[in-house]
Amino acid sequence: MAYQAEISRKNPGCFLFLIDQSESMEDPFGGGEAGRRKAEELATILNKLIHNLCIRCSKSDSIYDYFHVGVLGYSEESCKPALGGELSGHSLVPISELASKPLRIEERIKKSDDGAGGVLDQTVKFPVWFDPYWKGGTPMCAALKEATRILETWCQEHPKGFPPIVINITDGEATDGDLVVEARKLTAVGGDDGSVLLLNIHLSSTAGPSIELPTNANKLPDQHAKQLFQASSTLTPFMVARAKELGMPAAENSRGFIFNAQPLHVIHFLDIGTRPANVHLR
Amino acid sequence: MAPPAVKHAKAATECDIKVFSCPKLGNSLEEYEDAWAHRQTRTPVGIRVAVADGATESSFAKLWAVLLAESYVRSEVTGAEFFAQLKPARRLWRRRLAGRPLPWFASEKAEQGAFAAFLGVQIDNNRWTALAVGDCCLMQVDNVGEGMRVVETFPLQKSSQFTMSPYLIGSRSIGDSLNERIQISKGSLRDGDMLLLATDAVAAWLLKQHEEGRPLWKWLYRKLSTPESFAAMVAYGRKNGLRNDDFTLVRVIHHDLPVEAKAS
Numbered sequence: 001m002a003y004q005a006e007i008s009r010k011n012p013g014c015f016l017f018l019i020d021q022s023e024s025m026e027d028p029f030g031g032g033e034a035g036r037r038k039a040e041e042l043a044t045i046l047n048k049l050i051h052n053l054c055i056r057c058s059k060s061d062s063i064y065d066y067f068h069v070g071v072l073g074y075s076e077e078s079c080k081p082a083l084g085g086e087l088s089g090h091s092l093v094p095i096s097e098l099a100s101k102p103l104r105i106e107e108r109i110k111k112s113d114d115g116a117g118g119v120l121d122q123t124v125k126f127p128v129w130f131d132p133y134w135k136g137g138t139p140m141c142a143a144l145k146e147a148t149r150i151l152e153t154w155c156q157e158h159p160k161g162f163p164p165i166v167i168n169i170t171d172g173e174a175t176d177g178d179l180v181v182e183a184r185k186l187t188a189v190g191g192d193d194g195s196v197l198l199l200n201i202h203l204s205s206t207a208g209p210s211i212e213l214p215t216n217a218n219k220l221p222d223q224h225a226k227q228l229f230q231a232s233s234t235l236t237p238f239m240v241a242r243a244k245e246l247g248m249p250a251a252e253n254s255r256g257f258i259f260n261a262q263p264l265h266v267i268h269f270l271d272i273g274t275r276p277a278n279v280h281l282r
Numbered sequence: 283m284a285p286p287a288v289k290h291a292k293a294a295t296e297c298d299i300k301v302f303s304c305p306k307l308g309n310s311l312e313e314y315e316d317a318w319a320h321r322q323t324r325t326p327v328g329i330r331v332a333v334a335d336g337a338t339e340s341s342f343a344k345l346w347a348v349l350l351a352e353s354y355v356r357s358e359v360t361g362a363e364f365f366a367q368l369k370p371a372r373r374l375w376r377r378r379l380a381g382r383p384l385p386w387f388a389s390e391k392a393e394q395g396a397f398a399a400f401l402g403v404q405i406d407n408n409r410w411t412a413l414a415v416g417d418c419c420l421m422q423v424d425n426v427g428e429g430m431r432v433v434e435t436f437p438l439q440k441s442s443q444f445t446m447s448p449y450l451i452g453s454r455s456i457g458d459s460l461n462e463r464i465q466i467s468k469g470s471l472r473d474g475d476m477l478l479l480a481t482d483a484v485a486a487w488l489l490k491q492h493e494e495g496r497p498l499w500k501w502l503y504r505k506l507s508t509p510e511s512f513a514a515m516v517a518y519g520r521k522n523g524l525r526n527d528d529f530t531l532v533r534v535i536h537h538d539l540p541v542e543a544k545a546s
Contacts, residue, residue: 006526058391060341061384099387125386220292256390273338276450
């Protein structure tokens with residue numbers, strides 16, 4: 001049966017993020033507070049996802065390489081690795097590399113319960129791997145092709161591994177071809193445990209309710225969203241069960257598609273061991 | 283590793299206790315995050331046994347599991363009030379981390395606290411009282427008949443009830459809904475009864491074997507005696523549906539009090 005491989009340091013999982021850095025990402029985001037750009041929302045999502053992955057893999061005073069993680073940015077005419085600083089030029093790196101090499105670590109004030117009915121200001125570390133960026137067109141097909149190339153190699157090197165999960169974060173329209181065709185090629189790549197799963201996060205300027213893990217495209221607001229839905233993988237039964245457990249509206253045949261919502265739960269669609277139900281996700 | 287059997291010949295309750303354990307395949311012994319403890323009660327009327335299972339997705343979980351198991355066997359209470367007595371254990375957990383230089387991710391993870399499942403059992407005068415939070419499991423099997431009979435399983439009854447995200451006891455705070463998650467059960471023992479205290483993966487697998495008509499109770503009772511025999515069971519299990527995890531199994535065989543011990 002597919003999608004059963006155990007994720008461990010010897011047999012790591014893989015997350016590859018594809019991020020839209022086209023100029024339309026400068027436009028306002030329809031799903032959040034007024035005046036916020038889609039590019040800013042994307043950077044927030046990506047920083048939070050990587051942050052949470054690091055915390056998941058953190059173990060006592062070290063970090064276990066349960067995952068390899070990569071980020072490809074697409075803008076203008078091409079797609080290229082988007083990790084910066086010391087990780088510049090790398091397509092995929094072990095999670096420990098990301099944890100130890102963010103672009104910078106900011107200090108932010110977090111409000112927390114003081115245990116006596118009051119609120120306490122607490123200084124917390126806030127690592128940043130990405131800053132908002134936008135320029136040119138949306139070569140999403142080039143990104144899907146590059147992901148296919150990188151993950152073919154990864155799957156050859158990890159034939160028994162849990163299939164890679166690709167998370168594409170975009171405002172919608174590919175300017176370089178038919179994204180559904182390229183998505184099919186990407187999701188045909190795989191190993192002994194099944195093929196690549198593609199999840200699409202659609203950040204739209206269209207205001208409206210967020211939509212998570214739909215089973216059909218009926219309520220999606222435009223053609224771009226419908227096309228991204230078509231390109232998204234059907235969730236595995238385990239992922240559907242986990243999504244429900246996390247309070248998401250998943251059902252059999254749900255697609256890995258999220259419209260105008262923060263997809264922070266998706267990194268919990270894979271297991272690395274017992275997770276306390278009473279730890280609240282950030 | 284497995285200590286020798288402990289006999290409490292002069293206790294009002296006499297039990298043979300053996301503990302078997304091994305770390306997750308691919309992990310070192312230092313990475314084993316279960317814990318167990320047993321101890322004769324202060325007044326010599328019985329024994330207390332505990333197992334705890336530190337959660338993989340939490341930090342410094344081994345330390346917390348050890349503190350939970352040790353706190354139970356040194357305590358005298360058998361009910362929910364045990365969890366209100368964990369302040370010293372929590373303080374000790376925090377103290378062990380204090381001043382330790384940690385990178386940002388380890389520091390943030392430690393802020394969440396460590397988490398563990400817990401099961402404690404007190405046995406005295408042919409009665410047992412069990413206290414649990416999470417998915418460590420107690421199985422009572424009697425020694426009547428050829429096949430042996432499952433008398434009780436607690437707090438879970440079926441292999442399908444085990445999940446990857448149970449409610450666990452945290453090292454940082456009591457938790458809002460702990461009281462709703464505490465489970466208590468009681469039962470009686472007959473001569474020769476076997477109690478098994480197991481962490482989740484091995485408990486789920488033993489129940490699954492039972493459900494599918496391949497119970498291992500008799501083998502556990504009569505053949506399981508050395509670390510080698512436990513390793514053989516684990517090797518068989520890994521080929522037959524036993525999930526890769528840390529494994530801990532405490533076997534307690536109860537005997538009615540010998541006449542000479544009663545007289546003393």
